[in-house]
Amino acid sequence: MAKYEQLAQELKTRIAQGVWQAGDKLPSLRQTVADSGLSLMTVLNAYQLLESQGVISAQAKSGYLVTPKPELIARQGEAFRYPERQKPIYLSDSVDxxxxxxxxxxxxxxxxxxxxxxxxxxxxxFPQQALARSLVKVTRHMSPSFAADNLPPGNAGLRKAISQRYAKLGMSISPDEIIITSGAMEALNLSLATLTQAGDWVVIESPTFYGAMQAIERLKLKAIAVATDPQQGIDLEALAEVLKTYPVKACWLMSQHQNPLGCSLSDTKKQALYQLLSEHKVSLIEDDVYQELYVDSSAPRPVKAFDTEGRVLHCGSFSKSLIAGYRVGWVAAGCHAPQLQRLQVMSTLSTSAPMQLAIADFIQSAQYERHLxxxxxxxxxxxxxxxxxxxxxxxxxxxxxxxxxxxxxxxxxxxxxxxxxxxxxxxxxxxxxxxxxxxxxxxxxxxxxxxxxxxxxxxxxxxxxxxxxxxxxxxxx
Ligand SMILES: Cc1ncc(COP(=O)(O)O)c(C=O)c1O
CATH class of the missing domain: 3.90.1150.10 (Aspartate Aminotransferase, domain 1)
Incomplete structure (x- = not known):
């Protein structure tokens, strides 16, 4: 742990102990430098980290104030009774x-x-201007064979850059298993089409991103919606029951910053989920489009990080973290990568080459980390x-x-x-x-x-x- 992270942790502990309470002013930067013997830069980084986590907020002329903890002001309302009101499992023969x-x-x-x-x-x-500069730069220097070069699985530089981002999470994902798609939506749809045939059962969360239900509707699949708590995520006991009872072909869920609930699974739960699916030999389509939008000092790892069998098709996107309209996403498809590419060639053929090149250019520069x-x-x-x-x-x-x-x-x-x-x-x-x-x-x-x-x-x-x-x-x- 870096020094500034240690200091942030200490300050957080003191806030939790009530040394400073909601609305209280934290000691000034100068005061903390004097008290801790750390450099101004270290203290500033620690304060900024706490600010990015929503623990404190900078107020003009007043310094840093402790923000009220969401738990303290949580409003559960009379109608907010999870999960008692919700059925653990909900079956739909057809989705409309x-x-x-x-x-x-x-x-x-x-x-x-x-x-x-x-x-x-x-x-x-979004850094629209900087991306426009990348787009101009790459289109000026495109090789005459750019259309063919960027056919499935997609631009080699971009796939390499994405695999390097996985490496930052401690994950070994070869560029060869990554396929660039037109947004995560295509990645998710191709993943589902790769794993299923009309009439198959697919597990989704309840509630879930509507794109999952649209894909199920389009492919004429049957859905089993499993209760999902707005803080803890999917009910693993209910999921285990489903996997015992139904011949499920795929499970589609979001382990981080779930849409619409916002919740994320703990690491322990991610691992337990993976083990459960692995026992029943069910593949997971992990929709992880909000992966970069975390608040802690280190990035959370997806369920894919626990995957030892190539069972998880991890779908990502730049639509939420970099730019929405460029329509560039990807899937790390494990052993399903070859089949998925064939389906892509049959549907959209490939993702727009200039957009792939522009994003590759931008994310390989230091601007991307700064922007994030x-x-x-x-x-x-x-x-x-x-x-x-x-x-x-x-x-x-x-x-x-x-x-x-x-x-x-x-x-x-x-x-x-x-x-x-x-x-x-x-x-x-x-x-x-x-x-x-x-x-x-x-x-x-x-x-x-x-x-x-x-x-x-x-x-x-x-x-x-x-x-x-x-x-x-x-x-x-
Ligand atoms: C959970 C979730 N998955 C996938 C998508 C689609 O992402 P993209 O714009 O990259 O196709 C969205 C977009 O709203 C989303 O919220």
Whole structure:
């Protein structure tokens, strides 16, 4: 552990012991330098680390203040009873979600909408200009054979750069098992198509990212949704029961910063999940598009890190951490890589070559790490600020689930409410939200909604929260 991490840990322990409490001012940088004998740089790094973790926040003219701990101000609301209200397992012979997802995505394209329903982070957090420079540079120097060079499995430089990022996590993933795709969506769809045939059973989380349900619908598969707790993640006991009872062909889930809940599995749980799947010889499609958006000083490792058999198809993307519209993602497909490439050639043929080259250029430079550090810090403080804003304005009966990392907050309205109705009313007032029905076809999630917390709490965002609170207060069936 570096010195600044040690100091951050000590300060955190003291905050946990109540030496400094929510709203208290931490000793100034100068004071801590004098007390600890460490350099100003070390102390500054420690404070910035705590800030990026949402433990303290920098206030103009006041120094660093201890932020209220989410657990202390957690609002569970009368309707936020997990997991008792939820069935551990929910079977669907056929999934029908695409039409609703399509309509919600179309509505979110309206100009000037307040994008609480958006799945992407605030685009102003992306280094668009620097990427444009990379794009110009690489297209100027493209070889005449660039189209053929970047056919599946994709650009060699980009695959190597991605495998080096895995190496930073202590994982050995050869560039040969990585396939570049048009966003994670293609990676996930190809993975599912590789593992299944129409009519097969697939395990998903409940609630889950709607893309999983769309893919299941398109491939005419059957879904088994397993209860997923907003803090602890998937219920492994229920999953074990499912694996004993049904001939499951694949499991599709998110182990980190789950969409829509925001929760992440502990390392112990990731390992137990892997062992369980391995015992039943079931492959895992690990959707890890928010992997880079963690708050701790070190990056969490995915379930793929425990994979000794090539059983995990790990899907990643640059859409959430670098740039949304370039549509570049990947899958580390283990032993399934050859089959997956063949399916890709039959569907999209390949990912846009200039986009692959531009991203390869950018992520191989020092700019990428700098950008990620800034992004994590901003997202952590914006999420906390949005959480506090919601707690201040929403009626007491609304629960707000806060999980570290990513940028989603999951809200539970009182159980008689239908978030889809609020969605339509909010759209009329120029605000989008993501209603619970997008993430499950169970009625249990009708009164939930996901909000995007990646935007700065500007006057416009504050007014939108006030309107949302008013719609909830005035709700009538
Ligand atoms: C959980 C999850 N997986 C996959 C995707 C798709 O990512 P991409 O834009 O890279 O296709 C999204 C996008 O919203 C997502 O939230």
């Amino acid at each position: 979600i695409n039409e609703f997802v399509f309509n919600v995505l179309q509505a979110s394209k309206q100009a000037d909408i307040v994008p609480f329903g958006s799945g992407f982070p605030d685009p102003s957090l 550090k800034q992004l994590r810090k901003k997202l952590a403080s914006r999420k906390l600020a949005m959480y506090q804003l919601l707690c201040a304005h929403l009626p007491e009966s609304v629960g707000v689930n806060f999980a570290q990392g990513g940028y989603f907050l999951w809200l539970a309205l009182p159980s008689h409410m239908d978030a889809t109705q609020i969605y339509y009313q909010a759209i009329e007032r120029g605000i989008s939200i993501a209603p619970g029905n997008l993430f499950s076809n169970q009625v249990e999630f009708r009164h939930f909604m996901r909000l995007n917390a990646s935007y700065e709490c500007s006057p416009e965002i504050i007014s939108a929260v006030v309107v949302l609170a008013e719609l909830i207060r005035n709700y009538s069936r």
